[in-house]
Amino acid sequence: MNGRHREMLDLVASAVKAPSGDNLQPWRFVLDGEARRIELELDAAKDASPMNAGQRMSRIACGAALENMLRAAERNGWCLELENQGAERACVRLEETAGRHHVADPVVDARASNRRFYEGGTVLAPTRVELLEASLPLAGLRTHWVFDRATVQAWAGIEGACFARMYGNASMRDAILGNIRWNVGPGQKNPEGLSPASLELNAVQKTAMKMMLGKPTWLLKAGGSLMAMSAFVKKLVRSSSGFCVIEAPDADADTDWLVGRCAQRAWLALTEAGLAAQPMMTLPVLENALCNGSEELRQVLDAGRIEALSSRFQALLPEWRGGRVGFVLRFGFAPPPTGRSGRLPLGKVIAWRGAKPVEAQETLVA
Ligand SMILES: Cc1cc2nc3c(=O)[nH]c(=O)nc-3n(C[C@H](O)[C@H](O)[C@H](O)COP(=O)(O)O)c2cc1C
Incomplete structure (x- = not known):
């Protein structure tokens, strides 16, 4: 395989380490070796859940994957133009x-959803400055x-x-519970969906959660x-040292990708600073x-109550400019997560336009 193909595959390998709602990896990469182009496409079939209505969460995930590619190129000194x-x-x-050779990125590898209780504690001023600087x-x-x-x-x-409110809605609750791969053991990595070990629940909580699937509200x-x-969730939040919110200026679909890029920048900065983080979406x-x-979902959700909760949330942020809550991450001090979720093999998310490199198949399987 020539250097150009190798570099393109390295970029995709970095992209798929990005987070995605319920680890459904709603992306596809079309590689054109001749033109040295990578198209990162949203795969709308991956997540049909009501949480992802209109594909907003999937677009955020694609934005995070794009950010990883741009970061990998910069670290490697490769010139990657966002066309x-x-x-x-x-x-x-x-x-x-x-x-030029690929340089490993320990921060991208270490970034993970850490759903443990955190240890409280204050984030010191130099770290705060680093975080602010990383999120221009x-x-x-x-x-x-x-x-x-x-x-x-x-x-x-x-x-x-x-x-x-979210778990009180049967369609959302069952969709989330249905994306947990309950049969995956503690040491195993599931290629997609959520690993039970990553949820940081004890045996009783896991059984209780499993039993909720399909039950009436x-x-x-x-x-x-x-x-x-x-x-339980309130306690999780209270154990945090802080949180970070991405404010989007509008509800446009292409803005969701930018939300994902900003969220990923913030999350990687937290990881680099040695802080644990978890989206609270x-x-x-x-x-x-x-x-x-859907009309049906909108009818059962109490719009007035959700708007009131959103206003209370925005009022916590003194520099809020009247935009939309795009992404929320809590952070704090904690040991690494007990379990991590895996990823699909690259061969499942890559297609080649034009000639496919002869060795690509073996590389992708390995
Ligand atoms: C748009 C989006 C929404 C998410 N929402 C939540 C959430 O509400 N709670 C949570 O614990 N994790 C959430 N996650 C994290 C994913 O579950 C996680 O990224 C995925 O399982 C892969 O695991 P990893 O982040 O450890 O690589 C979200 C991620 C994305 C991109």
Whole structure:
């Protein structure tokens, strides 16, 4: 395989390490060796869940994957031009390089969703500066950082209420539970979907969660499961040292990719600083369902209540400019996650335009 093909595959290998909703990896890469182009396309078939109504969460994931490619190229000294990026795809072009070697990126490898309870503690000033510097505004988006514990406590109540609302909806609850690969053992990596070990639950909690699948909401309410889960989430949030919010200026579909790029930048900066992080996306998911969900879903979600929760959340952020909540990440001090989710082999997400390199098949399988 020539150097150009190798570099293109390295870029894709970096892209697929990005996060995605329920680890469904809603992307496809079309590689053109002659033109040295990679098209990163949204694969709408991957996630048909109500949380992803209108494909917003998948576009965010694609944005994070694009950010990984741009970062990998920069680290390697490869010139990668972002030719265009729309709602459904982005296209990058690699300039001819002199066979420079790939440099590993331990930060991209270490980034993970860490769903443990964190240890509280304060993020010190030099780290705060590093985080702020790593999240310079990108095309009208803003990254808000919250480091004070009083605001974290206030957010916990809002997040608990959002969580109860999301899990109180049977279609969303069953979609999330259906994406957990319950049969995957602690040491194993699932190629897609969520690994049970990554959820950081004890055996009783896992069994209780498994049993929720397909049950009517009234039963879960009567049995106290929804309240218990909401209390658990509040506790998770309260254990954090802070949170970070990406504010999007509009609801345009191509802005979602930029949300993903900003979120990934923030998450990688947190990882580099040795901080654990976990997306807490119930509010953006509920707002998305109100915007893009089916008529039936919109009717059962209480729009007034969700809007009130969103206003309370935005009021926590003094520099909010009236935009939309794009992405929310909590962060703090914690050991690495107990379990990580795997990825599909590259061969499952790559297609070649024109001549496919002869050795590509073996490389992709390995
Ligand atoms: C758009 C989006 C929404 C997500 N929402 C949540 C969430 O609400 N809670 C959570 O624990 N993880 C959430 N995640 C994290 C994914 O579950 C995670 O990225 C995926 O399982 C792969 O695992 P990894 O991040 O450890 O590589 C989200 C990720 C993305 C990109």
